[in-house]
Amino acid sequence: MESARKQAQERLAAMGLPQRRDEYWKYTRPDLLTTDDVAPAAILNLDEAPLFDAIDRLKIVFVDGVFDADASDDLSMAGIEIALLQDAPDWADALYGTLEAAGQTPVARPLAALNSANAREGVVIRATGKAAKPVSMIYVRKSEASDVMLHHVIRVEEGADLTILENGPAAARFNSVMEVDIADKGAFHHVRAMGRDHERRAATHIFGRLGHESKFKSFTMTVNGKLTRNEVVLELTGDNAIAHIAGAAMGDGDFLHDDTVFITHDSLNCESRQVFKKVLRNGATGVFQGKILVKPGAQKTDGYQMSQSLLLDDEAQFFGKPELEIYADDVMCSHGSTTGAIDDEAMYYLRSRGVPKVDAQDMLVLAFMADAIDEIEDEAIADDIRTRLEGWLARHRG
């Protein structure tokens, strides 16, 4: 792993830290993620039950970025092998940094290289069968000014099935990388909720490689946070693979959420789907940069990309940059990006039936989010997410 770290350090030195002038950092200020000094972020006392509380899961707890054995469950479960990054077995040692390195072209992702070079904590998980329950990573904050890096390495073996949950604010400044290697017919499900702490900053990367007939599904909920930059970089290398990435973000005030996605189709008959929804008000900003690259020969590709934002007032703003680059002639790719306000007609209709204005607005906001939430396969987990969004709306009325 040390040589992988050294190589990552070299990659980083070659590309340098992200700058405002970089093409993919036009809308999001990178300095908050790169400065030497880490500004503190107030810790929010949560007024709601812990997320995923009712879900039967294996809990792995990190406090300020350090594994907490006492708070975590026993790291063993039928169908999977779990170890800490510092105890990584050979397969993980060999995989560490490789998907990140592959994901550095054609677009550089310096913060991910920074992570590979420096992260000392994380978990490595190898699924060999159907995991009995989700593995739930919980990121607790206790320090006001923590600067945390986590690096997880995941391998889903042939025909195996794994669900990863992630939630919690993690740190004042959080940098995480998850490398996910999915073998043929493997299935990987991922649902995460970024923490609600208002001043926290986060840059996350997921690098995925998908084999034949494999499946990758990831959903992220973001409510609050000063800055969140979530990058997902996937390479569909086996025929008939399926990748779905969805996100629901809601921000009020000093909030910027950036979804940056790069999907490479390099095989036959693969499907990729991106569904990102953002609800913004009071100066909150949303960013979407999504690209689908269809390589020569990747025929019968079915690519879909949808990014929509709902601006609840005149101060909110959204920047969208959808990109398609296609080098095969028998593909179906569609993309759409919309920005708009609450539909007055729908509002009037609901109110004319007696639904009070605030409730009508909440109903329409949740309806707007529905397509993204529908990407979560597990109903109980989806319900949990929906309840969180309802809770946020209830706190942000008027």
Add this chain to the structure above:
Amino acid sequence: MLKINNLHVKLEDEDKQILKGVDLEVGPGQVHAIMGPNGSGKSTLSYVLSGRDGYEVTEGTATLDGEDLLDLDPEERAAKGLFLAFQYPVEIPGVGNMTFLRTAVNAQRKARGEEELSAGEFLKLIRAKAKTLKIDADMLKRPVNVGFSGGEKKRNEILQMAMLEPKMCILDETDSGLDVDAMKLVSEGVNALRDGKRSFLVITHYQRLLDHIKPDVVHIMANGRIIKSGGPDLALEVEHNGYADILAEVA
């Protein structure tokens, strides 16, 4: 029940007067019909009564059981018992029909200080009412009006009316886009709600709806005013001769 007095309404954003002194009184249990040529202000009247944005009342009053309607929000008017069946019911993707109706029913009950219906009570009620309108379980689960045919949308409006049990129902061209069978079904739904107390204001272009929903009074509206009122025969007269004679008569 509904009393409209000298109502003048203009568009909020432009200097265009649409209603120019409407007088109308619908008594308890009565069915009134309003007919009139395109652009006479019929739909505007229904929108203004239900509280849609974009209109400005410059003169006159509208009351329901003596209470001023025009100062209330749409949801308050609904809770007081006013219901508008839309000419073009709005599609709301992502909101389940059943969820929508339950929220509406309970919001109104809450506003009136009544106890809310439990999920079980609501389900029992809606199933019974949906059945008589030939609305199947699938339609109840689907998002509000999304993918509904014209007839299904209108039946859905009547289902909402049946569930909300308003005092005063306004039907804005409920017959538009309906075939003969659908019109019969919708009319039966409306007639089932007639109980001697509930009142109806039926806006329509065609006399044929009034064969099914028999009015007590028929009004002819033109150029923002009610220019003539009479019995059901007045609708037949329009059907045979058009509006030209009546317009000439009052001019």
